[in-house]
Amino acid sequence: MATPSDVGRKPAAWGAVLSMALCVALLIASEFMPVSLLTPMAEGLRATEGQTGQAISISGLFAVAASMIITTAAGTLNRKWVLVAMTAVMLLSLVLVAAAPNFGVLMLGRALLGICVGGFWALATAVIMRLVPGSDVPRALALMYGGQAIAAAFAAPIGSYLGGMFGWRAVFWALTPIVAVNLVWHMVALPSLPARQRQDFRTMFGLLKRPYFLRGLAASMLSWGSAFTMFTYLRPFLEQVTDADVTTLSLLLLVLGCAGFVGTWASGRFLSGSVAPLLRLPALLMGGCTLGLLLLGGSAVAAGLFLALWGAMNTTMSVIWMTWMSQNAGDAPEAAGSLMVAAIQASILLGAVVGGMLLDGMTISATFIGSVVLAGIATALIGNGRHLLKPE
Structure with missing residues:
Protein backbone atom coordinates (compact mmCIF):
# COMPACT_ATOMS: atom_id res chain seq x y z
CA MET A 1 0.00 0.00 0.00
CA ALA A 2 1.18 3.53 -0.77
CA THR A 3 2.14 5.65 2.21
CA PRO A 4 0.82 9.18 2.60
CA SER A 5 4.19 10.54 1.57
CA ASP A 6 4.22 8.39 -1.56
CA VAL A 7 0.82 9.67 -2.59
CA GLY A 8 1.64 13.23 -1.60
CA ARG A 9 4.45 13.44 -4.17
CA LYS A 10 1.89 13.02 -6.96
CA PRO A 11 -0.93 15.43 -7.84
CA ALA A 12 -4.45 14.19 -7.14
CA ALA A 13 -5.87 12.46 -10.23
CA TRP A 14 -9.29 14.12 -10.16
CA GLY A 15 -9.96 13.26 -13.81
CA ALA A 16 -9.66 9.58 -12.88
CA VAL A 17 -11.98 10.11 -9.90
CA LEU A 18 -14.57 11.68 -12.20
CA SER A 19 -14.23 8.77 -14.60
CA MET A 20 -14.98 6.39 -11.73
CA ALA A 21 -17.95 8.56 -10.70
CA LEU A 22 -19.41 8.16 -14.20
CA CYS A 23 -18.83 4.41 -13.97
CA VAL A 24 -20.74 4.34 -10.67
CA ALA A 25 -23.68 6.17 -12.25
CA LEU A 26 -23.76 3.74 -15.17
CA LEU A 27 -23.49 0.68 -12.94
CA ILE A 28 -26.32 1.85 -10.67
CA ALA A 29 -28.49 2.83 -13.66
CA SER A 30 -27.87 -0.50 -15.39
CA GLU A 31 -28.47 -2.53 -12.23
CA PHE A 32 -31.81 -0.99 -11.27
CA MET A 33 -33.19 0.04 -14.69
CA PRO A 34 -35.39 -3.10 -14.91
CA VAL A 35 -37.37 -1.78 -11.91
CA SER A 36 -38.89 0.95 -14.10
CA LEU A 37 -39.21 -1.32 -17.17
CA LEU A 38 -40.42 -4.54 -15.56
CA THR A 39 -43.80 -4.85 -17.29
CA PRO A 40 -42.70 -4.15 -20.90
CA MET A 41 -39.60 -6.35 -20.46
CA ALA A 42 -41.78 -9.25 -19.28
CA GLU A 43 -44.13 -8.79 -22.23
CA GLY A 44 -41.27 -8.51 -24.72
CA LEU A 45 -39.59 -11.70 -23.48
CA ARG A 46 -42.86 -13.61 -22.94
CA ALA A 47 -42.03 -14.11 -19.28
CA THR A 48 -43.92 -13.31 -16.10
CA GLU A 49 -43.17 -10.17 -14.14
CA GLY A 50 -41.96 -12.35 -11.27
CA GLN A 51 -39.46 -14.10 -13.55
CA THR A 52 -38.25 -10.84 -15.01
CA GLY A 53 -37.84 -9.44 -11.52
CA GLN A 54 -35.20 -12.11 -10.93
CA ALA A 55 -33.03 -10.18 -13.37
CA ILE A 56 -32.36 -7.83 -10.46
CA SER A 57 -31.72 -10.50 -7.86
CA ILE A 58 -29.33 -12.49 -10.08
CA SER A 59 -27.13 -9.44 -10.59
CA GLY A 60 -27.05 -9.04 -6.80
CA LEU A 61 -26.08 -12.68 -6.26
CA PHE A 62 -23.23 -12.47 -8.77
CA ALA A 63 -22.15 -9.17 -7.22
CA VAL A 64 -21.75 -10.88 -3.84
CA ALA A 65 -19.65 -13.67 -5.38
CA ALA A 66 -17.52 -11.31 -7.50
CA SER A 67 -16.80 -8.99 -4.59
CA MET A 68 -15.37 -11.91 -2.62
CA ILE A 69 -13.10 -13.31 -5.34
CA ILE A 70 -12.14 -10.41 -7.61
CA THR A 71 -9.12 -9.19 -5.64
CA THR A 72 -7.77 -12.73 -5.42
CA ALA A 73 -8.61 -13.64 -9.03
CA ALA A 74 -6.99 -10.43 -10.30
CA GLY A 75 -3.72 -11.53 -8.70
CA THR A 76 -0.90 -9.19 -9.64
CA LEU A 77 -2.72 -7.61 -12.59
CA ASN A 78 -2.54 -3.83 -12.91
CA ARG A 79 -5.72 -2.49 -11.28
CA LYS A 80 -6.20 0.06 -14.05
CA TRP A 81 -6.71 -2.70 -16.60
CA VAL A 82 -8.92 -4.69 -14.26
CA LEU A 83 -11.26 -1.68 -14.05
CA VAL A 84 -11.07 -1.20 -17.83
CA ALA A 85 -11.91 -4.89 -18.36
CA MET A 86 -14.90 -4.73 -16.02
CA THR A 87 -16.22 -1.66 -17.81
CA ALA A 88 -15.90 -3.58 -21.09
CA VAL A 89 -17.89 -6.45 -19.55
CA MET A 90 -20.56 -3.93 -18.48
CA LEU A 91 -20.78 -2.83 -22.13
CA LEU A 92 -21.16 -6.47 -23.23
CA SER A 93 -23.87 -7.08 -20.61
CA LEU A 94 -25.90 -4.11 -21.85
CA VAL A 95 -25.65 -5.33 -25.44
CA LEU A 96 -26.82 -8.81 -24.39
CA VAL A 97 -29.77 -7.40 -22.45
CA ALA A 98 -30.79 -4.97 -25.22
CA ALA A 99 -30.62 -7.68 -27.90
CA ALA A 100 -31.86 -10.57 -25.72
CA PRO A 101 -34.01 -12.89 -27.84
CA ASN A 102 -35.15 -14.83 -24.79
CA PHE A 103 -35.14 -14.89 -20.99
CA GLY A 104 -31.95 -16.99 -20.79
CA VAL A 105 -29.84 -14.42 -22.63
CA LEU A 106 -31.29 -11.66 -20.46
CA MET A 107 -30.18 -13.51 -17.32
CA LEU A 108 -26.70 -14.07 -18.77
CA GLY A 109 -26.37 -10.35 -19.41
CA ARG A 110 -27.54 -9.54 -15.90
CA ALA A 111 -25.13 -12.06 -14.37
CA LEU A 112 -22.25 -10.37 -16.21
CA LEU A 113 -23.44 -7.02 -14.87
CA GLY A 114 -23.42 -8.44 -11.33
CA ILE A 115 -19.76 -9.41 -11.78
CA CYS A 116 -19.00 -5.81 -12.80
CA VAL A 117 -20.90 -4.38 -9.83
CA GLY A 118 -19.21 -6.61 -7.26
CA GLY A 119 -15.75 -6.32 -8.80
CA PHE A 120 -15.84 -2.56 -9.24
CA TRP A 121 -17.01 -1.82 -5.70
CA ALA A 122 -14.50 -4.25 -4.20
CA LEU A 123 -11.64 -2.29 -5.79
CA ALA A 124 -13.11 1.21 -5.82
CA THR A 125 -12.11 2.50 -2.37
CA ALA A 126 -8.61 1.00 -2.61
CA VAL A 127 -8.15 2.70 -5.99
CA ILE A 128 -9.45 6.04 -4.70
CA MET A 129 -6.91 5.84 -1.87
CA ARG A 130 -4.17 5.68 -4.52
CA LEU A 131 -5.54 8.47 -6.72
CA VAL A 132 -5.58 11.27 -4.13
CA PRO A 133 -3.70 12.22 -0.95
CA GLY A 134 -5.06 10.75 2.27
CA SER A 135 -6.63 14.02 3.38
CA ASP A 136 -8.65 14.15 0.15
CA VAL A 137 -10.01 10.59 0.34
CA PRO A 138 -13.41 11.56 1.90
CA ARG A 139 -13.86 14.27 -0.75
CA ALA A 140 -12.93 11.87 -3.56
CA LEU A 141 -15.29 9.20 -2.19
CA ALA A 142 -18.09 11.78 -2.02
CA LEU A 143 -17.40 12.75 -5.63
CA MET A 144 -17.47 9.12 -6.72
CA TYR A 145 -20.71 8.50 -4.84
CA GLY A 146 -22.13 11.55 -6.60
CA GLY A 147 -22.56 9.16 -9.51
CA GLN A 148 -24.80 7.06 -7.29
CA ALA A 149 -26.91 10.12 -6.46
CA ILE A 150 -27.28 11.01 -10.15
CA ALA A 151 -28.40 7.52 -11.06
CA ALA A 152 -30.76 7.29 -8.09
CA ALA A 153 -32.40 10.60 -8.98
CA PHE A 154 -32.76 10.33 -12.74
CA ALA A 155 -32.18 6.80 -14.10
CA ALA A 156 -35.56 5.29 -13.24
CA PRO A 157 -37.80 8.19 -14.36
CA ILE A 158 -35.81 8.77 -17.56
CA GLY A 159 -35.75 5.04 -18.28
CA SER A 160 -39.50 4.77 -17.75
CA TYR A 161 -40.15 7.78 -20.01
CA LEU A 162 -37.87 6.64 -22.83
CA GLY A 163 -39.15 3.08 -22.52
CA GLY A 164 -42.70 4.31 -23.02
CA MET A 165 -41.70 6.27 -26.12
CA PHE A 166 -39.20 3.98 -27.83
CA GLY A 167 -39.46 0.58 -26.11
CA TRP A 168 -37.44 -0.98 -23.29
CA ARG A 169 -34.66 -2.24 -25.57
CA ALA A 170 -33.93 1.31 -26.73
CA VAL A 171 -33.22 2.33 -23.12
CA PHE A 172 -30.45 -0.26 -22.78
CA TRP A 173 -29.08 0.54 -26.25
CA ALA A 174 -28.96 4.22 -25.24
CA LEU A 175 -26.64 3.37 -22.35
CA THR A 176 -24.09 1.56 -24.54
CA PRO A 177 -22.40 4.61 -26.17
CA ILE A 178 -22.06 6.29 -22.74
CA VAL A 179 -20.38 3.16 -21.35
CA ALA A 180 -18.10 3.09 -24.41
CA VAL A 181 -17.06 6.71 -23.71
CA ASN A 182 -16.44 5.80 -20.06
CA LEU A 183 -14.28 2.88 -21.19
CA VAL A 184 -12.06 5.20 -23.24
CA TRP A 185 -11.99 7.75 -20.40
CA HIS A 186 -10.73 5.04 -18.03
CA MET A 187 -7.89 4.21 -20.39
CA VAL A 188 -6.86 7.85 -20.70
CA ALA A 189 -7.44 9.17 -17.16
CA LEU A 190 -6.53 6.27 -14.87
CA PRO A 191 -2.81 6.11 -14.07
CA SER A 192 -1.00 2.81 -13.97
CA LEU A 193 -1.99 1.02 -10.74
CA PRO A 194 0.27 -1.98 -10.23
CA ALA A 195 -0.94 -4.48 -7.62
CA ARG A 196 0.75 -3.68 -4.31
CA GLN A 197 0.66 -7.27 -3.14
CA ARG A 198 -1.00 -10.50 -4.13
CA GLN A 199 -4.31 -10.87 -2.33
Whole structure:
Protein backbone atom coordinates (compact mmCIF):
# COMPACT_ATOMS: atom_id res chain seq x y z
CA MET A 1 0.00 0.00 0.00
CA ALA A 2 1.18 3.53 -0.77
CA THR A 3 2.14 5.65 2.21
CA PRO A 4 0.82 9.18 2.60
CA SER A 5 4.19 10.54 1.57
CA ASP A 6 4.22 8.39 -1.56
CA VAL A 7 0.82 9.67 -2.59
CA GLY A 8 1.64 13.23 -1.60
CA ARG A 9 4.45 13.44 -4.17
CA LYS A 10 1.89 13.02 -6.96
CA PRO A 11 -0.93 15.43 -7.84
CA ALA A 12 -4.45 14.19 -7.14
CA ALA A 13 -5.87 12.46 -10.23
CA TRP A 14 -9.29 14.12 -10.16
CA GLY A 15 -9.96 13.26 -13.81
CA ALA A 16 -9.66 9.58 -12.88
CA VAL A 17 -11.98 10.11 -9.90
CA LEU A 18 -14.57 11.68 -12.20
CA SER A 19 -14.23 8.77 -14.60
CA MET A 20 -14.98 6.39 -11.73
CA ALA A 21 -17.95 8.56 -10.70
CA LEU A 22 -19.41 8.16 -14.20
CA CYS A 23 -18.83 4.41 -13.97
CA VAL A 24 -20.74 4.34 -10.67
CA ALA A 25 -23.68 6.17 -12.25
CA LEU A 26 -23.76 3.74 -15.17
CA LEU A 27 -23.49 0.68 -12.94
CA ILE A 28 -26.32 1.85 -10.67
CA ALA A 29 -28.49 2.83 -13.66
CA SER A 30 -27.87 -0.50 -15.39
CA GLU A 31 -28.47 -2.53 -12.23
CA PHE A 32 -31.81 -0.99 -11.27
CA MET A 33 -33.19 0.04 -14.69
CA PRO A 34 -35.39 -3.10 -14.91
CA VAL A 35 -37.37 -1.78 -11.91
CA SER A 36 -38.89 0.95 -14.10
CA LEU A 37 -39.21 -1.32 -17.17
CA LEU A 38 -40.42 -4.54 -15.56
CA THR A 39 -43.80 -4.85 -17.29
CA PRO A 40 -42.70 -4.15 -20.90
CA MET A 41 -39.60 -6.35 -20.46
CA ALA A 42 -41.78 -9.25 -19.28
CA GLU A 43 -44.13 -8.79 -22.23
CA GLY A 44 -41.27 -8.51 -24.72
CA LEU A 45 -39.59 -11.70 -23.48
CA ARG A 46 -42.86 -13.61 -22.94
CA ALA A 47 -42.03 -14.11 -19.28
CA THR A 48 -43.92 -13.31 -16.10
CA GLU A 49 -43.17 -10.17 -14.14
CA GLY A 50 -41.96 -12.35 -11.27
CA GLN A 51 -39.46 -14.10 -13.55
CA THR A 52 -38.25 -10.84 -15.01
CA GLY A 53 -37.84 -9.44 -11.52
CA GLN A 54 -35.20 -12.11 -10.93
CA ALA A 55 -33.03 -10.18 -13.37
CA ILE A 56 -32.36 -7.83 -10.46
CA SER A 57 -31.72 -10.50 -7.86
CA ILE A 58 -29.33 -12.49 -10.08
CA SER A 59 -27.13 -9.44 -10.59
CA GLY A 60 -27.05 -9.04 -6.80
CA LEU A 61 -26.08 -12.68 -6.26
CA PHE A 62 -23.23 -12.47 -8.77
CA ALA A 63 -22.15 -9.17 -7.22
CA VAL A 64 -21.75 -10.88 -3.84
CA ALA A 65 -19.65 -13.67 -5.38
CA ALA A 66 -17.52 -11.31 -7.50
CA SER A 67 -16.80 -8.99 -4.59
CA MET A 68 -15.37 -11.91 -2.62
CA ILE A 69 -13.10 -13.31 -5.34
CA ILE A 70 -12.14 -10.41 -7.61
CA THR A 71 -9.12 -9.19 -5.64
CA THR A 72 -7.77 -12.73 -5.42
CA ALA A 73 -8.61 -13.64 -9.03
CA ALA A 74 -6.99 -10.43 -10.30
CA GLY A 75 -3.72 -11.53 -8.70
CA THR A 76 -0.90 -9.19 -9.64
CA LEU A 77 -2.72 -7.61 -12.59
CA ASN A 78 -2.54 -3.83 -12.91
CA ARG A 79 -5.72 -2.49 -11.28
CA LYS A 80 -6.20 0.06 -14.05
CA TRP A 81 -6.71 -2.70 -16.60
CA VAL A 82 -8.92 -4.69 -14.26
CA LEU A 83 -11.26 -1.68 -14.05
CA VAL A 84 -11.07 -1.20 -17.83
CA ALA A 85 -11.91 -4.89 -18.36
CA MET A 86 -14.90 -4.73 -16.02
CA THR A 87 -16.22 -1.66 -17.81
CA ALA A 88 -15.90 -3.58 -21.09
CA VAL A 89 -17.89 -6.45 -19.55
CA MET A 90 -20.56 -3.93 -18.48
CA LEU A 91 -20.78 -2.83 -22.13
CA LEU A 92 -21.16 -6.47 -23.23
CA SER A 93 -23.87 -7.08 -20.61
CA LEU A 94 -25.90 -4.11 -21.85
CA VAL A 95 -25.65 -5.33 -25.44
CA LEU A 96 -26.82 -8.81 -24.39
CA VAL A 97 -29.77 -7.40 -22.45
CA ALA A 98 -30.79 -4.97 -25.22
CA ALA A 99 -30.62 -7.68 -27.90
CA ALA A 100 -31.86 -10.57 -25.72
CA PRO A 101 -34.01 -12.89 -27.84
CA ASN A 102 -35.15 -14.83 -24.79
CA PHE A 103 -35.14 -14.89 -20.99
CA GLY A 104 -31.95 -16.99 -20.79
CA VAL A 105 -29.84 -14.42 -22.63
CA LEU A 106 -31.29 -11.66 -20.46
CA MET A 107 -30.18 -13.51 -17.32
CA LEU A 108 -26.70 -14.07 -18.77
CA GLY A 109 -26.37 -10.35 -19.41
CA ARG A 110 -27.54 -9.54 -15.90
CA ALA A 111 -25.13 -12.06 -14.37
CA LEU A 112 -22.25 -10.37 -16.21
CA LEU A 113 -23.44 -7.02 -14.87
CA GLY A 114 -23.42 -8.44 -11.33
CA ILE A 115 -19.76 -9.41 -11.78
CA CYS A 116 -19.00 -5.81 -12.80
CA VAL A 117 -20.90 -4.38 -9.83
CA GLY A 118 -19.21 -6.61 -7.26
CA GLY A 119 -15.75 -6.32 -8.80
CA PHE A 120 -15.84 -2.56 -9.24
CA TRP A 121 -17.01 -1.82 -5.70
CA ALA A 122 -14.50 -4.25 -4.20
CA LEU A 123 -11.64 -2.29 -5.79
CA ALA A 124 -13.11 1.21 -5.82
CA THR A 125 -12.11 2.50 -2.37
CA ALA A 126 -8.61 1.00 -2.61
CA VAL A 127 -8.15 2.70 -5.99
CA ILE A 128 -9.45 6.04 -4.70
CA MET A 129 -6.91 5.84 -1.87
CA ARG A 130 -4.17 5.68 -4.52
CA LEU A 131 -5.54 8.47 -6.72
CA VAL A 132 -5.58 11.27 -4.13
CA PRO A 133 -3.70 12.22 -0.95
CA GLY A 134 -5.06 10.75 2.27
CA SER A 135 -6.63 14.02 3.38
CA ASP A 136 -8.65 14.15 0.15
CA VAL A 137 -10.01 10.59 0.34
CA PRO A 138 -13.41 11.56 1.90
CA ARG A 139 -13.86 14.27 -0.75
CA ALA A 140 -12.93 11.87 -3.56
CA LEU A 141 -15.29 9.20 -2.19
CA ALA A 142 -18.09 11.78 -2.02
CA LEU A 143 -17.40 12.75 -5.63
CA MET A 144 -17.47 9.12 -6.72
CA TYR A 145 -20.71 8.50 -4.84
CA GLY A 146 -22.13 11.55 -6.60
CA GLY A 147 -22.56 9.16 -9.51
CA GLN A 148 -24.80 7.06 -7.29
CA ALA A 149 -26.91 10.12 -6.46
CA ILE A 150 -27.28 11.01 -10.15
CA ALA A 151 -28.40 7.52 -11.06
CA ALA A 152 -30.76 7.29 -8.09
CA ALA A 153 -32.40 10.60 -8.98
CA PHE A 154 -32.76 10.33 -12.74
CA ALA A 155 -32.18 6.80 -14.10
CA ALA A 156 -35.56 5.29 -13.24
CA PRO A 157 -37.80 8.19 -14.36
CA ILE A 158 -35.81 8.77 -17.56
CA GLY A 159 -35.75 5.04 -18.28
CA SER A 160 -39.50 4.77 -17.75
CA TYR A 161 -40.15 7.78 -20.01
CA LEU A 162 -37.87 6.64 -22.83
CA GLY A 163 -39.15 3.08 -22.52
CA GLY A 164 -42.70 4.31 -23.02
CA MET A 165 -41.70 6.27 -26.12
CA PHE A 166 -39.20 3.98 -27.83
CA GLY A 167 -39.46 0.58 -26.11
CA TRP A 168 -37.44 -0.98 -23.29
CA ARG A 169 -34.66 -2.24 -25.57
CA ALA A 170 -33.93 1.31 -26.73
CA VAL A 171 -33.22 2.33 -23.12
CA PHE A 172 -30.45 -0.26 -22.78
CA TRP A 173 -29.08 0.54 -26.25
CA ALA A 174 -28.96 4.22 -25.24
CA LEU A 175 -26.64 3.37 -22.35
CA THR A 176 -24.09 1.56 -24.54
CA PRO A 177 -22.40 4.61 -26.17
CA ILE A 178 -22.06 6.29 -22.74
CA VAL A 179 -20.38 3.16 -21.35
CA ALA A 180 -18.10 3.09 -24.41
CA VAL A 181 -17.06 6.71 -23.71
CA ASN A 182 -16.44 5.80 -20.06
CA LEU A 183 -14.28 2.88 -21.19
CA VAL A 184 -12.06 5.20 -23.24
CA TRP A 185 -11.99 7.75 -20.40
CA HIS A 186 -10.73 5.04 -18.03
CA MET A 187 -7.89 4.21 -20.39
CA VAL A 188 -6.86 7.85 -20.70
CA ALA A 189 -7.44 9.17 -17.16
CA LEU A 190 -6.53 6.27 -14.87
CA PRO A 191 -2.81 6.11 -14.07
CA SER A 192 -1.00 2.81 -13.97
CA LEU A 193 -1.99 1.02 -10.74
CA PRO A 194 0.27 -1.98 -10.23
CA ALA A 195 -0.94 -4.48 -7.62
CA ARG A 196 0.75 -3.68 -4.31
CA GLN A 197 0.66 -7.27 -3.14
CA ARG A 198 -1.00 -10.50 -4.13
CA GLN A 199 -4.31 -10.87 -2.33
CA ASP A 200 -5.69 -14.16 -1.04
CA PHE A 201 -8.47 -15.33 1.23
CA ARG A 202 -6.09 -15.48 4.18
CA THR A 203 -5.95 -11.68 4.12
CA MET A 204 -9.74 -11.54 4.39
CA PHE A 205 -9.81 -14.06 7.22
CA GLY A 206 -7.10 -12.04 8.94
CA LEU A 207 -9.32 -8.97 8.83
CA LEU A 208 -12.25 -10.93 10.24
CA LYS A 209 -10.07 -11.87 13.22
CA ARG A 210 -9.79 -8.20 14.15
CA PRO A 211 -12.66 -7.56 16.63
CA TYR A 212 -13.03 -3.87 15.74
CA PHE A 213 -13.32 -4.65 12.01
CA LEU A 214 -15.78 -7.50 12.56
CA ARG A 215 -17.98 -5.24 14.72
CA GLY A 216 -17.86 -2.54 12.06
CA LEU A 217 -18.74 -5.03 9.33
CA ALA A 218 -21.75 -6.25 11.33
CA ALA A 219 -22.87 -2.69 12.05
CA SER A 220 -22.62 -1.69 8.39
CA MET A 221 -24.64 -4.75 7.38
CA LEU A 222 -27.39 -3.85 9.85
CA SER A 223 -27.37 -0.24 8.61
CA TRP A 224 -27.74 -1.21 4.94
CA GLY A 225 -30.18 -4.01 5.77
CA SER A 226 -32.41 -1.52 7.55
CA ALA A 227 -32.19 0.95 4.68
CA PHE A 228 -33.13 -1.56 1.98
CA THR A 229 -35.84 -3.28 3.99
CA MET A 230 -37.57 0.09 3.77
CA PHE A 231 -36.40 1.36 0.36
CA THR A 232 -37.27 -1.79 -1.62
CA TYR A 233 -40.91 -1.46 -0.57
CA LEU A 234 -41.19 2.32 -0.52
CA ARG A 235 -43.49 2.49 -3.54
CA PRO A 236 -46.23 0.28 -2.06
CA PHE A 237 -46.03 2.28 1.19
CA LEU A 238 -46.50 5.57 -0.67
CA GLU A 239 -49.36 4.11 -2.70
CA GLN A 240 -51.16 2.46 0.22
CA VAL A 241 -50.44 4.78 3.16
CA THR A 242 -49.70 8.18 1.60
CA ASP A 243 -52.29 7.48 -1.12
CA ALA A 244 -49.96 9.01 -3.70
CA ASP A 245 -51.10 9.11 -7.33
CA VAL A 246 -48.59 8.68 -10.17
CA THR A 247 -47.62 12.37 -10.24
CA THR A 248 -47.18 12.63 -6.47
CA LEU A 249 -45.26 9.37 -6.40
CA SER A 250 -42.86 10.58 -9.09
CA LEU A 251 -42.30 13.88 -7.25
CA LEU A 252 -41.63 12.12 -3.93
CA LEU A 253 -39.13 9.75 -5.54
CA LEU A 254 -37.46 12.69 -7.28
CA VAL A 255 -37.17 14.51 -3.92
CA LEU A 256 -35.55 11.43 -2.41
CA GLY A 257 -33.09 11.10 -5.30
CA CYS A 258 -32.16 14.77 -5.51
CA ALA A 259 -31.57 14.91 -1.75
CA GLY A 260 -28.73 12.49 -2.40
CA PHE A 261 -26.80 15.35 -3.99
CA VAL A 262 -27.03 17.29 -0.74
CA GLY A 263 -25.71 14.32 1.19
CA THR A 264 -22.85 13.86 -1.27
CA TRP A 265 -21.90 17.55 -1.09
CA ALA A 266 -22.09 17.66 2.71
CA SER A 267 -20.05 14.51 3.22
CA GLY A 268 -17.34 15.74 0.88
CA ARG A 269 -17.21 19.16 2.51
CA PHE A 270 -17.50 18.35 6.21
CA LEU A 271 -16.25 14.79 6.67
CA SER A 272 -12.70 14.86 7.99
CA GLY A 273 -10.71 13.36 10.82
CA SER A 274 -12.03 10.37 12.77
CA VAL A 275 -15.42 9.07 11.62
CA ALA A 276 -16.23 7.43 14.99
CA PRO A 277 -18.85 10.04 16.04
CA LEU A 278 -20.59 9.72 12.64
CA LEU A 279 -20.88 5.95 12.32
CA ARG A 280 -24.24 5.70 14.10
CA LEU A 281 -25.70 8.72 12.31
CA PRO A 282 -27.01 6.89 9.20
CA ALA A 283 -28.89 4.18 11.13
CA LEU A 284 -30.13 6.71 13.71
CA LEU A 285 -31.41 9.30 11.23
CA MET A 286 -32.67 6.92 8.54
CA GLY A 287 -34.37 4.74 11.14
CA GLY A 288 -35.94 7.87 12.61
CA CYS A 289 -37.20 8.92 9.18
CA THR A 290 -38.74 5.48 8.65
CA LEU A 291 -40.45 5.76 12.05
CA GLY A 292 -41.65 9.23 11.04
CA LEU A 293 -43.17 7.78 7.88
CA LEU A 294 -44.97 5.17 9.94
CA LEU A 295 -46.46 7.85 12.20
CA LEU A 296 -47.05 10.71 9.75
CA GLY A 297 -46.74 9.11 6.31
CA GLY A 298 -50.39 9.74 5.50
CA SER A 299 -49.42 13.31 4.65
CA ALA A 300 -47.59 13.79 1.34
CA VAL A 301 -45.82 16.87 2.71
CA ALA A 302 -44.56 15.02 5.77
CA ALA A 303 -43.56 12.05 3.62
CA GLY A 304 -41.59 14.39 1.35
CA LEU A 305 -39.69 15.90 4.28
CA PHE A 306 -38.78 12.50 5.74
CA LEU A 307 -37.74 11.18 2.32
CA ALA A 308 -35.53 14.22 1.72
CA LEU A 309 -33.68 13.57 5.00
CA TRP A 310 -33.50 9.84 4.26
CA GLY A 311 -32.17 10.41 0.73
CA ALA A 312 -29.46 12.82 1.90
CA MET A 313 -28.27 10.38 4.56
CA ASN A 314 -28.41 7.44 2.14
CA THR A 315 -25.49 8.74 0.06
CA THR A 316 -23.70 10.05 3.15
CA MET A 317 -23.84 6.55 4.66
CA SER A 318 -21.71 5.14 1.85
CA VAL A 319 -19.05 7.83 2.26
CA ILE A 320 -18.98 7.47 6.08
CA TRP A 321 -18.53 3.71 6.06
CA MET A 322 -16.02 3.61 3.21
CA THR A 323 -14.01 6.33 4.96
CA TRP A 324 -14.11 4.17 8.11
CA MET A 325 -12.76 1.30 6.05
CA SER A 326 -9.96 3.39 4.54
CA GLN A 327 -8.89 4.61 7.99
CA ASN A 328 -9.10 1.28 9.82
CA ALA A 329 -8.06 -1.33 7.24
CA GLY A 330 -5.56 0.72 5.26
CA ASP A 331 -3.00 -2.09 5.33
CA ALA A 332 -5.35 -4.36 3.33
CA PRO A 333 -7.73 -2.05 1.43
CA GLU A 334 -8.64 -4.48 -1.35
CA ALA A 335 -9.44 -7.35 1.02
CA ALA A 336 -11.42 -4.96 3.21
CA GLY A 337 -13.24 -3.62 0.16
CA SER A 338 -14.16 -7.15 -0.90
CA LEU A 339 -15.59 -7.93 2.53
CA MET A 340 -17.45 -4.62 2.77
CA VAL A 341 -19.06 -4.96 -0.65
CA ALA A 342 -20.03 -8.60 -0.07
CA ALA A 343 -21.54 -7.67 3.30
CA ILE A 344 -23.46 -4.72 1.84
CA GLN A 345 -24.78 -6.64 -1.17
CA ALA A 346 -25.81 -9.56 1.06
CA SER A 347 -27.57 -7.24 3.51
CA ILE A 348 -29.42 -5.53 0.63
CA LEU A 349 -30.62 -8.91 -0.63
CA LEU A 350 -31.59 -10.12 2.85
CA GLY A 351 -33.30 -6.82 3.64
CA ALA A 352 -35.39 -7.14 0.50
CA VAL A 353 -36.27 -10.76 1.30
CA VAL A 354 -37.20 -10.09 4.93
CA GLY A 355 -39.16 -6.98 3.97
CA GLY A 356 -41.04 -8.94 1.32
CA MET A 357 -41.92 -11.69 3.77
CA LEU A 358 -43.27 -9.14 6.26
CA LEU A 359 -45.24 -7.42 3.49
CA ASP A 360 -46.77 -10.65 2.15
CA GLY A 361 -47.37 -12.20 5.56
CA MET A 362 -48.54 -9.09 7.40
CA THR A 363 -48.68 -5.48 6.15
CA ILE A 364 -46.46 -2.78 4.66
CA SER A 365 -46.31 -1.21 8.12
CA ALA A 366 -44.75 -4.44 9.43
CA THR A 367 -42.03 -4.10 6.78
CA PHE A 368 -41.22 -0.57 7.92
CA ILE A 369 -41.26 -1.62 11.59
CA GLY A 370 -38.74 -4.32 10.69
CA SER A 371 -36.52 -1.63 9.15
CA VAL A 372 -36.75 0.49 12.31
CA VAL A 373 -35.83 -2.50 14.49
CA LEU A 374 -32.71 -3.21 12.39
CA ALA A 375 -31.72 0.46 12.60
CA GLY A 376 -32.11 0.35 16.40
CA ILE A 377 -29.88 -2.73 16.67
CA ALA A 378 -27.27 -1.07 14.45
CA THR A 379 -27.29 2.10 16.55
CA ALA A 380 -26.89 0.11 19.77
CA LEU A 381 -24.02 -1.95 18.33
CA ILE A 382 -22.15 1.14 17.13
CA GLY A 383 -22.54 3.16 20.34
CA ASN A 384 -20.03 6.02 20.29
CA GLY A 385 -18.09 4.25 17.55
CA ARG A 386 -14.80 4.07 19.38
CA HIS A 387 -14.78 0.28 19.70
CA LEU A 388 -15.02 0.09 15.87
CA LEU A 389 -11.68 1.86 15.45
CA LYS A 390 -8.26 0.29 15.01
CA PRO A 391 -6.29 0.34 18.28
CA GLU A 392 -3.68 3.08 18.46
